[in-house]
Amino acid sequence: VCAFPIHLISKGYISGTSHSVSVSEILAVRELDVGGGTNDDGRWQKMPQKLTEAYPYAFTVSYVERARQHRWRCSDVTFHCSDGVLRQQWIQTIREQLTALSMADRPKHLLVYINPYGGKQQGECIYEQKVAPLFACASISTDVIVTEHANHARDHLKTEAELKKYDGVVCVGGDGMFSEIVHGLVSRTQRDNGVDQNSPEEKLVPCSLRIGIIPAGSTDCICYATVGINDPVTSALHVIVGDSQPMDVCSVHHNNTFLRYSISLLGYGFYGDVLADSERKRWMGPARYDFSGFKTFLTHHHYEGAVSFLPATDILGTPRDKTRCRAGCFICQHDGQLYSGDSPEESKTAPDVSDRVGWGVVRGKFLAINAASMSCACPRSPMGLSPAAHLADGTTDLILVRKCSRFNFLRHLLRHTSKDDQFDMTFVEVHRVRRFRFTPRHCQNDSELDLRENGKQLFSQICRDHPACSCSPAYSSWNCDGEILPHAAIEVGVHCQLIKLFARGIEEQPLFEDLANPQCAL
Numbered sequence: 361v362c363a364f365p366i367h368l369i370s371k372g373y374i375s376g377t378s379h380s381v382s383v384s385e386i387l388a389v390r391e392l393d394v395g396g397g398t399n400d401d402g403r404w405q406k407m408p409q410k411l412t413e414a415y416p417y418a419f420t421v422s423y424v425e426r427a428r429q430h431r432w433r434c435s436d437v438t439f440h441c442s443d444g445v446l447r448q449q450w451i452q453t454i455r456e457q458l459t460a461l462s463m464a465d466r467p468k469h470l471l472v473y474i475n476p477y478g479g480k481q482q483g484e485c486i487y488e489q490k491v492a493p494l495f496a497c498a499s500i501s502t503d504v505i506v507t508e509h510a511n512h513a514r515d516h517l518k519t520e521a522e523l524k525k526y527d528g529v530v531c532v533g534g535d536g537m538f539s540e541i542v543h544g545l546v547s548r549t550q551r552d553n554g555v556d557q558n559s560p561e562e563k564l565v566p567c568s569l570r571i572g573i574i575p576a577g578s579t580d581c582i583c584y585a586t587v588g589i590n591d592p593v594t595s596a597l598h599v600i601v602g603d604s605q606p607m608d609v610c611s612v613h614h615n616n617t618f619l620r621y622s623i624s625l626l627g628y629g630f631y632g633d634v635l636a637d638s639e640r641k642r643w644m645g646p647a648r649y650d651f652s653g654f655k656t657f658l659t660h661h662h663y664e665g666a667v668s669f670l671p672a673t674d675i676l677g678t679p680r681d682k683t684r685c686r687a688g689c690f691i692c693q694h695d696g697q698l699y700s701g702d703s704p705e706e707s708k709t710a711p712d713v714s715d716r717v718g719w720g721v722v723r724g725k726f727l728a729i730n731a732a733s734m735s736c737a738c739p740r741s742p743m744g745l746s747p748a749a750h751l752a753d754g755t756t757d758l759i760l761v762r763k764c765s766r767f768n769f770l771r772h773l774l775r776h777t778s779k780d781d782q783f784d785m786t787f788v789e790v791h792r793v794r795r796f797r798f799t800p801r802h803c804q805n806d807s808e809l810d811l812r813e814n815g816k817q818l819f820s821q822i823c824r825d826h827p828a829c830s831c832s833p834a835y836s837s838w839n840c841d842g843e844i845l846p847h848a849a850i851e852v853g854v855h856c857q858l859i860k861l862f863a864r865g866i867e868e869q870p871l872f873e874d875l876a877n878p879q880c881a882l
């Protein structure tokens with residue numbers, strides 16, 4: 361065994377097949393007491409007597425095994441040999457390799473926040489039963505905080521948490537909980553570096569700590585789109601092996617005042633109305649989105665306004681590409697750029713505001729205005745709102761759905777659930793952009809806007825309370841990663857690779873291999 365990455369290669373005595381374990385995917389190694397006749401889980405007793413007599417010294421390696429649909433599982437492989445010294449050499453060498461990996465990029469100490477009320481309210485149980493034992497097996501220590509109210513995690517990260525102690529922050533919950541962590545970490549990083557978040561044109565400083573998501577929410581789209589599945593064990597294993605996936609973050613401003621960050625979806629019209637309605641039905645759990653989605657579809661409201669945007673012209677991809685952002689994505693590795701003369705640090709986090717000339721404007725009546733900074737794939741829509749969007753290319757896909765018939769809008773929505781192209785419709789257009797602004801119609805100046813926005817709530821309520829009224833309200837709300845924004849007029853800029861996740865992007869599906877608990881002789 362020499363320098364890593366190494367593979368442990370052995371011959372399975374049962375199947376005769378070769379078995380290879382990449383050291384970068386080993387979680388732990390432990391000695392096995394073969395002489396005692398049993399091991400922790402009794403599996404040793406299945407070994408034929410002859411083999412244990414010939415090879416009485418054994419050790420077990422816990423490693424990542426790939427299962428179907430991007431699932432990862434922790435598997436054990438036991439190695440036997442006839443010599444106790446040889447066994448010790450193997451164990452020591454593997455431990456040295458794991459220590460070297462820990463020094464490089466594996467986390468040793470994590471800060472964990474659990475939202476006990478996300479999704480089906482299973483966060484604590486998921487963590488204790490599925491995740492904590494894996495962290496313990498990999499010798500990762502944790503400080504765990506079960507949140508007591510909304511924004512508990514965000515405020516703790518912003519002001520109190522001793523971040524120097526940790527190698528990463530893990531959240532157990534859904535997209536809303538992840539958004540809290542992002543807000544806490546990004547705000548803290550800007551404050552520590554003297555950056556003013558209220559200026560839309562400010563370069564933001566990237567966060568150094570990686571974020572892990574253990575999915576326990578209702579949509580889990582960030583987890584699904586970065587790992588390929590919303591499975592707690594898979595996500596915990598990505599944390600343990602120390603994966604790193606950079607991600608773009610959009611900053612949202614109103615009138616030179618910072619409102620929020622967005623990582624997945626900014627949606628006005630349909631998705632804003634779905635969210636506003638579903639928030640009143642949290643008691644329904646994840647099913648609230650289906651109920652409110654159907655109801656909002658029936659109301660068929662449209663909204664008037666102007667969208668101006670700065671197209672990303674200097675990039676490799678387009679929203680209509682057939683290729684997808686996958687692990688090791690070439691486009692994301694180059695920050696989406698065809699060519700960049702800047703140093704990476706200079707070019708990454710600055711929204712490009714210098715060239716006002718290239719701005720485009722679209723005015724009209726819209727059923728939906730969506731900005732997808734990543735595919736937004738989730739179990740409801742496995743390809744996502746913008747299937748060709750990239751996690752870390754510094755752009756967002758601006759999707760404009762103009763007023764059309766209910767039937768056509770339904771066709772458009774249903775295409776999100778299949779492989780058909782949801783953009784190939786006359787009333788839909790999509791632009792890959794670096795910045796955009798939305799101004800609702802009638803919005804003359806800020807004071808009028810604020811007045812109208814306060815009045816909007818009342819107006820929508822009146823319409824809701826009078827089902828016979830078929831008019832559309834003047835304003836919708838923005839759905840910002842599952843949170844409602846207080847303003848309709850917003851300005852958005854993308855910050856390339858501002859945060860990093862414990863993930864690697866969706867892996868191309870490997871050939872499925874089912875070697876459960878192999879026992880091997882060295």
Ligand SMILES: Nc1ncnc2c1ncn2[C@@H]1O[C@H](COP(=O)(O)OP(=O)(O)OP(=O)(O)O)[C@@H](O)[C@H]1O
Pocket residue numbers: 474475476477478479480506507508509510511512532533534535536537538540576577578579580581842
């Ligand atoms: N202890 C708590 N009590 C009440 N709300 C909380 C608590 N901790 C966090 N929250 C809030 O709960 C909201 C929803 O949480 P979360 O995102 O985990 O689940 P979800 O909304 O069901 O899933 P998704 O965001 O994937 O649709 C978040 O916006 C978060 O701010």
Ligand SMILES: CCCCCCCCCCCCC/C=C/[C@@H](O)[C@H](CO)NC(C)=O
Pocket residue numbers: 534535536578579580581624625631635649653654657736738740741745773774776777839840841842843
């Ligand atoms: C009438 C048939 C309708 C089928 C429509 C299917 C389309 C589903 C697309 C879902 C995309 C969800 C994008 C993710 C948004 C998250 O940020 C947010 C918070 O979790 N979730 C929601 C639902 O707003």
Ligand SMILES: [Ca+2]
Pocket residue numbers: 608733734749750751752753754755756
């Ligand atoms: Ca992007």
